[in-house]
Amino acid sequence: MHTEILEINENVCVTCQVDTRLSFNALINHLEDRVKTEHPIKAQFYKFLLDKLNQLSTSDIDITIANVEKYQEVLVLIYTILTPLVASEKDFFWAMSTPVPDKIFFSTDAFYNFYTDHKFHQRDENESTADTIEKKQIQFIYQLILKKFYNFTSAFKNEKLYTYTDPETGLNRYYSIQADTQFIDVKVNGELPELDFEEIATVMQAGKEIEVLAQLLPLNKFKLEGFTIITMEDITQNHAIHKIRSALVNHTYEREAYTPIIESLRTLAGNSKVHFGLMPFLTVNDKLVVDSNACDDSILVIASRKAGIDDQVFYDLVEEYRKDPKPIFYNKITEERTHDSQFLKIISAAGIYSYTLIPIFHNNKLAGVMELYSDHELVIDEVLLSKLKTAIPLLAQLFKYSIDAFNAQIDAVLKDKFTSLQPSVQWKFNEVALNYIRELNDTQQIPEIETVMFENTYPLFGAVDIRNSTIERNIALQQDLKALLLVLIETLKSIKEHVVLSLIDKLIYNTEEWLIRIGDYTSTNDEIMLSGFLQGEVEPFLKHVKESKSVATPAVDAYFDAVKEESGIGFQKRRELEASMQLINTSVSHYLDTAQSTLQESYPCYFSKFRTDGVEYDIYIGQSIAPERRFSNMYLKNLRLWQIRSMADIARITEGLSHKMEKPLYTTQLIFIHSNPINISFRNDERRFDVEGAYNIRYEIVKKRIDKVLIKGTTERLTQPDKIALVYFHQQEEFEYLEYIQYLQEQGSLTSEVEKLDLEELQGVSGLKALRVGVNYKK
Structure with a gap:
């Protein structure tokens, strides 16, 4: 043990902002309480130390840093009582300092040697100025004051992260430095003011907490007596x-994620001779793909490229492994071994002397492999594998991200170059594809693919929307979060009956604050921050309590049952909402899919259906889509009549589903009428068919903006539940559709009242009109 003085703020002149005194009174009070409750044998030991401390406190000797060496025996006894018996002072980082950590006066060999060797007080350049150190010192003092007199746990932290590069391995190591202040008495001279903690919390967010607290609680009114315990813990594994x-989180499936992850794996291994490779198994038609940049960190891929190995040979090797994926260990690759293995020839040619392959699974499906390799002989033992074990699920998620990204990239190309090829238009794509292949064979240059275009087609657009879906989602989220927070509060209160920890009160306080915060409106940022609080603070605490206190298991299990997405109360309202939306969209989609086959029988048309919060569709019909069949306006009128009738059918279907929904939802039905034919083309920079020409683009603009249009001179939305809205420009369109409406009224599909409405001007669009008619649910 060491009693040499270690200056924490060496070479920086900082005057302590409050009067302090080294004292053991707080420890004496603590031990006197423990003597009353501890086992007699342990109590005897406490009494022995109490006698020693009481002798000091009654001897009128002023204990100072300068003369603390005289009391080394007492300090050793304090260390023995406050630390685990199995902790060796040769390995345990532990020290005692002045109440405000400025001077360390007693430390273990491990702490003293580490401190003097690394001089970590000099390494953090950002905190080497007197102003920064003084600010942290003041924060530390106010944290003690607020906790002592107001039972308020501030946002200030008594924890610091120290990083250094291990000279033996060249790898970073990370240490958490913490200050334990439980043996400090805070004394005040005079009366204390009442504080508004909502105001303090607000100024804390603005970074002005010190200025405000200095006015409310001047530090010259306070005195600190006692000592601080400083501990260090190697958190390299957790930090990695x-x-x-x-x-x-920051990169998800992006290529940039691989480099920091590989560096963290090396930190976990703690051996500079170990290198890592990562290779997700990307497939197309269940055949491996390795020429993606996601495989650039695989030493096997790199070595194969350098060796000029034929792609098929490499694929065969990996495909063979995929059939029976299991760990492979080569601690020493000799020349003799390479004679019988093409795989080892590739590795050895890259200068690798030892190689290990670990399969990574996601949901029990092979997602990729992790490689460990070195140019030295390397034994992969249980110790190293146990260090890497916690990273395996994260690597599985990384590979899943990469696989999803790759598949999305393939899908994007398909949607960029192709579309969902319906029989009505596939003939055109077949012709274009054939012409492309012919040109590709006839020239050494890559030709441009021909644009697929259909001229003079008549468009029909319809939208079935779930009313107020965004509002309903936010309400469901709020209700779920409130329910979850209430369960958490009950869980914490139940734990408090069995576990004595001040942290529980803090968690209850923070949970109640969140309950208030989400009461009116929950933003995306609130949801992310709350998730961070629950996953970063609450769940680790509950798991620890469950492991250490079996009596608290039922309460903890109740919370974790609540956060289960598939069954917990914390997701109940969102599940109900999503189930209702899914029921509506599935029913509408099924109706349209069934109707489409019937429509195609009368005359081929292009029918594109896509999901929003509801279902929207585009229909294009005209001579150019079916050049082998003669087109007539009769087919167009048939489609228009069907469109209104189908909207009435859909309204009745969704209304009939309401009794099956745990969360009743309502739909609106919208039709946009455009009488003039337009040209549509499948352009290479578009994901689907688009209109062609400047005039025709106006059709798309109107179509995208009318879903929330208001009736002119009012705040009423055009689209309403139980009604079909038809938007148009010209009076001739009104006359035509009134005939369809009248027919469907006589058929009993629609109600008798028809509204003729003028609509508000939209950006770049004026003169819109609408018909609105009710749906007859009695049919």
Whole structure:
């Protein structure tokens, strides 16, 4: 043990902002309480130390940093009582300092040697100025004051992260430095003011907490007596895992995530001779793809490219492994071994002397492999594998991201170059594809693919929307979060009956604050921050309590049952909402899919259906889509009549589903009428058919803007439940559709009243009119 003085703020002149005194009174009070409750044998030991401390406190000796060496025996006894018996002072980072950490006066060999070797007080350049140190010192003091007199746990933290590069491995190591202040008495001279903690919390967010607290609680009114315990913990493993998680969150499936993750894996291994490779298994038609940049970190891929290995040979090797994926260990690759293995020839040619392959699974399906390799002989033992074990699920998620990204990239190309090829238009794509192949064979240059176009087609647009879906989602989210927070509060209160920790009160306080915060409106940022609080603070605490206190298991299990997405109360309202929306959209989609086959029988048309919060569709019909069949306006009128009738049918279907929904929802039905034919083309820069020509683009503009249009001179939305809205420009369109409406009224599909409405001007669009008619649910 060491009693040499270590200056924490060496070479920086900072005057302590409050009067302090080294004292053991707080420890004496703590031990006197423990003596009353501890086992007699342990109590005897406490009494022995109490006698020693009481002798000091009654001897009128002023204990100072300068003369603390005289009391080394007492300090050793304090260390023995406050630390685990199995902790060796040769390995345990532990020290005692002045109440405000400025001077360390007693430390273990491990702490003293680490401190003097690394001089970590000099390494953080951002905190080397007196102003920064003084600010942290003041924060530390106010944290003690607020906790002591107001039972308020501030946002200030008594924890610091220290990083250094291990000279033996060249890899970073990370240490958490923490200050324990439980043996400090805070004394005040005079009366304390009442504080508005809502105001303090607000100024804390603005970064002005010190200025406000200095006015309310001047530090010259306070005195600190006692000592602070400083401990250090090697958190390299946890920090490396945290960095892997951060890389996944910040980059998800992006290529940039691989480099920091590989560096973190090396940190986890703690051996500079170990290198890592990562290779997700990307497939197309269940055949492996390795020429994606997502495979650039695989040493096997790199070595194969350098060796000029034929692609088919490489594919055969990997395909063979995929049939029976299991760990492979080569601690020493000899020349003799390479004679019988093409795989080892590739690895050895790259200068690799040892190689290990670990399969990574996601949902029990092979997602990729992790490679460990070195140019030295390397034994992959249980110790190294156990260090990497916690990273395996994260690597599985990384590979899943990469696989999803690759599949999305393929899908994007398909949607960029092709579309859902319906029989009515596939003939055109077949012709274009054939011409492209012919040109590709006839020239050494890559030709441009011909644009697929259909001229003079008549468009029909319809939209079935779920009313107020965004509002309903926000309401469901609020209700779920409130229910979850209430369960959490009950869980914490139940734990408090069995576990004595001040942290529980803080968690209850924070949970109640969140309950208030989400009461009126829940933003995306609120949802993310609350998720961080629950996953970063609450869940680790509950898991620890469950492991250490079996009596608290039922309460903890109740919370974790609540957060289960598939069954918990914390997702109940969202499940109900999504189930209702899914029921509506599935029913509408099924109706349209069934109707489409019937429509195609009368005359081929292009029918494109896509999901929003509801279902929208585009229909294009004309001579150019079916050049082998003669087109007539009769087919167009048939489609228009069908469109209104189908909207009435859909309204009745969705209304009839309401009794099956746990969360009743309502739909609106919208039709946009455009009488003039337009040209549509499948352009290479579009994901689907688009209109062609400047005039025709106006059709698309109107179509995209009318879903929330208001009736002119009012705040009423055109689209309403139980009604079909038909938007148009010209009076001749009104006359034609009134005939269809009258026919369907006589058939009993629509109600008798028809509204003729003028609509508000939209950006770049004026003169819109609408018909609105009710749906007869009695039919």
